[in-house]
Amino acid sequence: MHTNVQQWDADLALARIRELEHLPGALLPVLHALQAQFGYIDGAAIPLVADVLNISVAEVHGVIGFYHDFRQRPPGRHVLRVCRAEACQAMGCEALIRHIERRVGAKVGETSADRSVTMEAVYCLGNCALSPALMLDGKLYGRVSAATADVLLDDTQRPS
C-alpha cells in the first residue's frame, strides 16, 4: 500500500494546516502535509489553507498548479514514478516505459482502470549511474529491466 492515506476529512485537514501555519513561508510544507495525509489535495482544502495562512484562494490554486508534485485527484493504491531524463534515456527508459504502460494498462500521467497504479513522469531521481531508474511508493529502484519491473508490478496486484 502506498502510505497510510486517509479519506478527505476537513477537520483533519484543518489540524494539519494549523500544525504548520507558524512557519515562515508555510504554504509548501502545508501542501506537502495535506498530500501525505490524503494522497492528493482536495479542492475543499484550498479555502481552508487560504483562510489560515491569510492568502488568497487564487494564490493557493496557483501554487498547487505550478508544482508537478501536487495532485488534485486521488491517486491509485500505488504510485509509480518513472524517470524520463537524459541519463535514463541513454539506457532505454522509453522502451521500458512502453512495456510498463502495456502491463499496467495506463499511460504515464494516468491511473489504471482497477486503480492499483498511478504512473507519473519524473525528471531525474539522482540514480543516474544505475539507469534506468524508477520509484514505487517512494522506494527507489535502479538498473530496472522489463523483468524486474514485472516483479514490482506483480506486487502491486496483491491485496494489501
Add this chain to the structure above:
Amino acid sequence: MTGRIYVPGDAAAVSVGADAVARAVADQIRSRQMTEAVVRNGSRGLFWLEPMVEVETERGRVAYGPVTVEAVPGLFDAGFLEGKAHALCLGLTEEIPYLKRQQRLTFARCGVTDPLSISDYVSHGGYRGLHRALTMTREAVVEEVVNSGLRGRGGAGFPTGIKWRTVLNAAGQEKYVVCNADEGDSGTYADRMIMEGDPFVLIEGMTIAGLAVGATRGYVYLRSEYLHALQVLQKAIAIGYSEGYLGKSVAGSGKIFDLEVRLGAGSYICGEETALLESLEGRRGQVRFKPPLPAIEGLFAKPTAVNNVISLATVPIILDKGAHFYRDFGMGRSRGTLTVQLAGNIRYGGLVETAFGMTLREAIYGFGGGTASGRPLRAVQVGGPLGAYFPESLLDTPLDYEAFAERKGLLGHGGVVVFDDSVDLARQARFAMEFCAIESCGKCTPCRIGSTRGVEVMDRIIANQARDKNLHLIEDLCELMQDGSLCALGALTPIPVLSALQHFPEDFHR
C-alpha cells in the same frame, strides 16, 4: 575486538538491493553468534559494484561487490570478515584504482564513516574547519573562501567567497544562508551522495557560512525526489542540535545558528536561485528579476547567501587546511576539485573527484570504461539538460569551466551523460525544448512560448516538412531564447539544441 561491516545505506546502493544485503549480513552474524556491527555507510561512488560491502581487517578495509543476498552465506564461509579471498573480493578498498586515482577532498569521508555518527565525523577531521573559523573574524573567514578560488558548484561557477562578501557587507540585522539542494540535472547525484553519506560536512559548511556572513538561520531547500536524503539530513540536524553544534551556542561559542530542511515539490526551475527563494517563501517558483541580487535582497527580502550543496560541503576543508591547500588543485581559473558524475550509458558509472583539468576522455574511458552497452560512444552531454552534446572529437576537452565555455558547452554541476550510437540527436534536441516547456516558470515569453514553438519546429524537422526552412527557424528561435530569456533555463536550452545541430547534422537530415 569487534569489527565493523559496512553495507551502504545510500539510496542508489539501496536501489539495487543494499537493504536486503544488510539484513542478510545481520542474519548471518546472529546465526553464527558473532558480535560484528553492521554500519550503514554512504556510498564510495563505485556504483557498478553496489551493493559494495566492506570489512575492517588488520590490513585495512577490504571490499566485496557487487554483493547479492544469495552470496552472503558464502562470503561468511570464505572468511570475508578476515578479508579472505572470494570471487567478489575487490581487495583493499583504498587500492581500488578507480578510487586510488582520485583526489577526494569534499568527499573524503563519504562512504568511509557512519553518516550519523558525530564522533566518527570528528575523528575523521570533522568540525576542525568550524573550530578554526570560530577563532577568526567574519571578514577573515570570507577572505579565506575568496582566496581558495572556490566557485559555485551548482553550475554557474560564480566565486563563492565574493558572494559571501556581498552578503557580509549588505546592511541589515537579519540574514540567511540557503543551501540549494535542488539537484535537478539529469546525470548528477553528487549532492545526494554527500547529503546521505556525510551530512555533517554540509551542516558544518552552512554553519561556517552563517558565521561568516552574519546569518543565524539556514535553510536546506531539498528536492522532493530525494526522500532518502531528507531522512538522513533530518536525523543529522537533530543530532547536531543535541550535540551542541547547532542552536543557541554553536560549539559553545555563544553564536546562534539554526538549520531547517524544506522540501521542493518537483520543479526543475526551483534550482534557479531566485525561483528557489520564491518557493521557500511559499509561492510559485517564478524567477525574479535581478537586480536586486539575492545577496542584497534574498529570502524574505533579507541579504541571503544561496550556495550549492557541494560548494558548502567544500568550505570545511578550506577552513581546516587553508585557502592555499585548496587552491593548489586545479587549472586556470578553476581551482580545487571537481566532482564528476559518470552517468547514462557508461560501464563504470560513479563519482570521480579530481582536480580540474582531467579530460573528458580520461573521465569516460580512463574511469568509466566506455559504454555500458559495449556499442560505440556517439554523444556526451555534460552539465545537465542545458549542457551541450559533444561528439567523440571533443572528448579531449579538459574539465574546466572556461574550456567548456570556449567550445559552447558548460560544465554545470559536473554530470556526464554518455550515449551510444543508438542515440538520435534530433530527438534529443526535441527533448531539450520539451523539457524547457515542461519546466518553464512562465514568467518570460521567450522561454514559455519559445520552448513550445521549439518542440513544434523540431517535430516538423523530424517529419521532414519544409526542412531547410524549419532548420533556419530553429536557429533563429534559439538565438531569440538565448538573448531574450530572463534566466538560464530559457537562455541555455538552445545549447543542447544547437550543439546537436552543429555536431550531428546528419541526424537532422534523415
